[in-house]
Amino acid sequence: MNIWAESQVQKSFGRHHFATDDLNKSQKLYELILVDSNSVSLTHTMDKYNPQQILYSKCIIRDVITAQEWKNPFEDRKFSIHFTSQAYNYNDYKNAWYRAFLMQPNIHSWFFMNNVQIPFQYGSTIGGLCLDV
Secondary structure, eight states: OOHHHHHHHHHHHTTOSSOOSOTTOOHHHHHHHHHHTTSEEEEEEEOSSSTTOEEEEEEEEOOOOOHHHHSOTTOOEEOSSOOSSOEEOHHHHHHHHHHTTOSOTTTOEEEEEEOSOOOGGGTTEETTEEOOO
16 A cells, blocks of 8 residues: 555544444454354464564354344343453444454455355355355
């Protein structure tokens, strides 16, 4: 990404790599929602020269929770670990499929593996991911 484009993204989205409806809901929150709900397993590989930098990540899709399985879409589920936000609902879960993987797109890449049948209402995409192979 060139410097001009990077500065425009920074002006528009700040520390987020997506338009958000709540500034307290970060990429890390959406990532945790998918991990905590046992929908994905994630592995991040760090740069050995810059340990703060994630070089690439692996995501194994394990489950996609449907609205019927959630039962009440307004019901909050509590995180199994301590986090700034203590709970999430089905709307947060659905948004997580769009926002969890938007991590420094100019320097980061993902490897995805799908281990589940995708419910029909999702078609062949979940969030921004096309799952056709």
